[in-house]
Amino acid sequence: MAEDDTEMRDGEAADEEHMMYGHGAMTEEELNEKYPNRPHNHSKSLPFHDLFLTLFNPLNDNKKKPTGPVMARQKQGPHGPRTSPNDMRRLIIERFISRWRKEVGSDIYPAFRLIVPEKDRDRGMYGLKEMILGKLLIRVMKIDRNSEDGYNLLHWKLPGVKASSAMAGDFAGRCFEVISKRPMRTTPGNMTIAEVNELLDRLSVAQKEENQQPIIEEFYKRMNAEELMWLVRMILRQMKVGATEKTIFDVWHPDAENLFNISSSLRRVCWELYDPEVRLEGDDRGICLMQCFQPQLAAFQMRSMEQMVAKMNQTEEDPFFWIEEKLDGERMQLHMVEDDSVPGGLRFCFWSRKAKDYTYLYGNGFHDEKAALTRHIKEAFDDGVRNIILDGEMITWDPREDTVVPFGTLKTAALSEQNNPFSTGNRPLYRVFDCLYLNDVNLTRYTLRKRREALTASVKSIHRRLEIHDFHEARQASEIEPLLRQVVAEASEGLVLKNPRSEYRLNERNDDWIKVKPEYMTEFGEALDCVVIGGYYGSGHRGGRLSSFLCGLRVDETHVSQGANPQKCWSFFKVGGGFAAGDYAEIRHCTGGKWIDWDVKNPPNQWIELGGQDRQYERPDVWIKPEDSIVIAVKAASVGGSDQFRLGLTLRFPRFKKLRADKDWTSSLSVTEFLALKNRAEDEKKDKQFKVDDARKKRSGRKRKREVVIQGQEDDVKTPYAGPATKVFEGLSFFIVTDALKPVKKSKADLEQLVKANGGNVVASEKDPSTIIIADRNLVKVASLQKRDERNMIRPSWLFDCVRQSELDIGRPSLLLPFEPHHLFYTITSEAGRYDDNVDEYGDSYARDVTADELLALFNRMPAKIKDDYDSAEVLDQLNEHGHELDAMPGCMFHGLTVYCEHGVAAEAKSLLEFANGRILSSLGEVELTHVVVPKNSAKLRDVRKAIASKQRQPRVVEEAWVTDSWREKTLLDEERYAPL
Structure with a gap:
């Protein structure tokens, strides 16, 4: 290449780099100062369409290849052994990375931002979900929202009018169908990866729809339908590229996953590990001050309390395990370091579990006037503490009632505390349960017991501002149930069992911490037989089919009005968890051809009454007459009030148990029967005399604050005025x-x-x-x-x-x-x-x-402006963002497991693994292998154990009955019971 050509390409790369990084939170000079050794590309970035032509599409095609026994039969091709899907997946990623290094340079950050957008913490959220994106695309393409395509785009979960049912539940796929009919381009456009990143930065800053529409319009003009489909997936951060980020990180650099776990920074993974030969060593492999890390998570509970305690690895010298109350808030890590530039000499940072920076909210120092927390905790740290990292839960506290406020009010309380630091309203309370770094020492390799000693020695509780979380030391499983019943009585989140001899393991969900939630337990609540009255279409792999159902109570003589339809039902709850593939098939068999589309303008009020009357809360996509429907048995944790359902009550965490084929709608639960059942359960609950903690007793016995009632606001004056109650009208x-x-x-x-x-x-x-x-x-x-x-x-x-x-x-x-x-x-x-x-x-x-x-x-x-925008998937995403683990449902019980099935394992076991979110691998040699399933009395057991003996992290070897029995019990069973002999 000629020297002037090289200079020209270097100049283009520099201009492109300035375009990409010149609009972010840091200037180019600040980036150079913070990352002095960051790589610089020698050429412009690749075209955007190369991402899916050479990476995404090949990975997805590879994912569709057969695995297990089928793959084993096809391993021999005409020219020798065929490449396994796992090896092919790595090869596809390696080819893309090698091409980037050769044609662009060592800075792969622009590409990784689009390949794994959910891991990019440097770009803000777009504020866009499927409904808003659909509306923007309708405006950009200038189509009628009531047309077939407009309807299909806004009702993307439904099978659609003359739309592919395969795309139902896949919003990006539905966008592809609609855009393909009216594209501005029929061939891939000329946008580079850098240009797409620059526009996406602008989109994240725009926020308002009127500012975002011109940006979407520019994408529409310069991209074809397939490019836009992948762009939509990037915006929604739902990529489905056929490979996990762990695989992509591992191909990029052997230390990439570890660096991401300790830093939560995709930028650092790309800029500090661009040379595969340079490895992380020593302190670089551990957590650091003022650097957000991926916290340890609690495993889902097992079938019995005895099994959970068995995982605590008790010894004769140390036979204890710890029981903590599970808090209903937001996981938060606090970093504090000496800094003379901050008034008070100590600087703070706060990050959530998803690496969102909340320092602006909770404060950067003791004298931060906008701090919702730090200005109240000046006395919390021992004088000898120079720097510290704490792990805990930020919850909302009501000082008037001296109690925890349920999930969902934390940010509102913090903003209120910022503006009114001396108010008596709700405020944030930080409950600390771990200390991970103290005075330049990384404590993650120390045991939980030692870390707790460091915590109590360096931090003291500030009443209802920052408090060290209590724990109960126990020896036996029998000590768990009384505490669990107590938290059920107090409507708490549940419990967490912890092994005090365990280290802190970043970004892992292991048996050292096990959550115990009352809604998972079989001891509480009754199975209720209710009639199905409505259905909701699902998304993803459930797209185009009914995945959850609206259930109702039969309106009996006590509540029915004169001359009303005797089949009338009141909406009561929605249920989508606990269904097996066979359950869905049976429901389709029993109700096929009987579902009726819900007409918003002409609802079936003679059959079904929803909450909110004309506002039609929890409106289903389709409905069914009770006489044509089915009865299902549902279990739940508790009953709570809700105006979203006609009964005024609903079930908390409902879960499908079984189909009641022996019952029809006339024998389903009625309104009167349920209310009687509820009253009886409440009476029994009072009789059990739950033990109440000392703090609660103290609250109930303390002298109440004088209640001043405004004359004119209440009919009965509880306390007469003795002089001015306030001086609000003074001088008027x-x-x-x-x-x-x-x-x-x-x-x-x-x-x-x-x-x-x-x-x-x-x-x-x-x-x-x-x-x-x-x-x-x-x-x-x-x-x-x-x-x-x-x-x-x-x-x-x-x-x-x-x-x-x-x-x-x-x-x-x-x-x-x-x-x-x-x-x-x-x-x-x-x-x-x-x-x-x-x-x-x-x-x-x-x-x-x-x-x-x-x-x-x-x-x-309020006008019902956004009633069509309601998306249950969005609510689930938000709950998951705040630490409510939704993948604990039986239908997702194998989530996170990567399994190799030995030849001879029954097809039923493999189907259950895949249906319940497990991933079946094609070979024993894969890095991420967690389980090996073998048939009973396997003749190749010795070969299997030999093949996995050298693995750093040993997978569990179980007989196939572990899969089928776990599915039958709706929870993961102890692998020890199914270990082959």
Whole structure:
């Protein structure tokens, strides 16, 4: 190559690098300072379409090749032994990486950002899910949303109108079908990987739909249908490329997975490990300060408590295991290091389990004025602590009730604490259960017991701000059940069993920590026989088929209205967990041809009543008449209130148990029968006299804070005013013209007493222009004032709101609330609309805390703008993001297991492994192998053990009955019982 050509290519590569990295959180100069030895490419990046033409598509084709016995029969080809799918997978990835190194350079980060986008923490979330993306594409392609293609795009889970049923449940595939009919390009475009990254950076910053649409439009103009399909998968971070990130990391560099586990940084994996010959050594292989790592996770519980305790590896010298309460919050790691540039000399960082940086929320130092946590924990650390890394759970605490607030309110509480550090509202509480780094020493190789000693020596609890999480030391399995019953009684998350002799293992889910959730246990709750009244189409491998069902209770004589349909049912719960492939097949057999599409404009109210009446909460995709339907037995953890279902109650964590072929709809559970069952269960629960912890007893016995009730807000005054309750009206004069009609009726005298009790002055005339006029009825005096059009008149509800807000903000200066539109009985012409900006578009106040009744009224007034956008998969993604392990369902029991099946293993066992999310490997030599399944009395057992003897991490060898028995019991059974002799 000529020298000037080389210079030209280097210049293009530099321009491209500036384009890619010049729009991020760090400038190019900052990147060079932080990563002085990072690689630089010598040429422009590859075309975007090369990703799927040379990597994704070949990997997916390879995934479809036969495995197991079929593959064994096909290993010999006409020209010798054939390459196994695993070896071929690695070869495909190696070819792509080798080509990148040769044609582009050593910086593969731009490509990896698109190959494993879910691991890229440097690019923000797009704020786009399937429904919004579908709407954007409809606008970009200028098609009618009510047309066949528009409908198919917005209802991508349904089989569709003249659409491929194979694409149902696959949003990217549905996009491909629709775009293929009207592409701007029929051949792959000319966009490079760098250009795609630059546009995706802009898309993540845009956030609002009107700003994102031009970017999607540019992609549409420059890409063909297949390119756009893969782009959609990258945006949704649902790639399905036929290889795991572990395999891709391993091909890139032998230390890549380890570096990602300790840093959570794809950028570092690419920039520090670009040379396969340079290995991580010493401290580089462990966690570091101010560097987010992938935390250890708890394994799913086993069938019995005895089996779980057996995994704790107790010894005669140390026969104990630990039991901790499982907290319902967000996993959070805290890093603290000495830093003179921060006031107070100590700097903090906080990261979630998914490596999201929450330092902006919880604080970077003791003197951070926007800190929801750090400014309250100045006394938490011993004077000798120079640096530390803590592992724990951030939960929401209600100081008024002195109790944990359920999952879902943490960020709201933290934002409130930022703005109102002395409020009595909900606030974040950090519960610490592990110390992983202390004064420059990595503690992950120490036992949990030693780490706990380091924790208690270096950290002390700050009441209801930062607390060391308690544990119970136990010896026997019998000690678990009383604690589990206690957490069930208190509606807690469950328990975690921990081995105090264990090390901390990054990004692993192993038997050293085992979660015990009440919803998994067989001891609690009853199986309820309910009729199926609706169905929901699934996504992914369940696309195009009904994967979950709406169940109802039969409306009996006690609740049915005169002349109503005797088959009428009330919606009660949705269930999608616990179904086997055979269960789905049986349901399809029994209900085939009887399902009816749900018509939003003409719902079948004579048959089915949903929650929310006209709002149709939990609306199914299809429905079925009870007489044509089936009855299923469902088990659940508990019953809770919910306005999403017509009954007003629903099941918590429902799970399918079996199909009740012996029952029809007339013998399914009725509303009256269920309510009687619920009442009986509650009575039995009281009789069991659950043991309550000492802290709870102390709370129940302590003197309650004096409850001040605003006169005019409640009919019964619990505590009379003795002098001003607040000073909110101090210095103000009020002319009370009428009594109060809303929210409750109160006389003029009551209103005057309220004003005086809160520091205000009552006058008999409105002559002073500064006097506030209070009116709620159109009397003669009020009409006269209106006619003059000189003074606003305020409703008494404003007085009530001001006093109530001041009572809530006790300890802070009393502040008058700004007027809201509903506070004005009359507004003068010159000020019409002046106060509209004090509430949002739905009437929610920006300045005060609304009551529960007001909030419900707000929701009722809101238009159902996004009812078609409801996506249960999105809710499941969010739960999983916050640590609620959804893959514990029986249908996913083999998730995370990579299994080799020896010749002779029955087809049933293999089918169960694949159906329940296990992955069957083609050879014993694969790195990620976790289990080897052999037939009973296998003649090749010795050969199998010899083949795996050299593996660093030994896979478990089990007989095939382990698979079928685990499926039958709906949980993974102990492998020891199935070890071949």
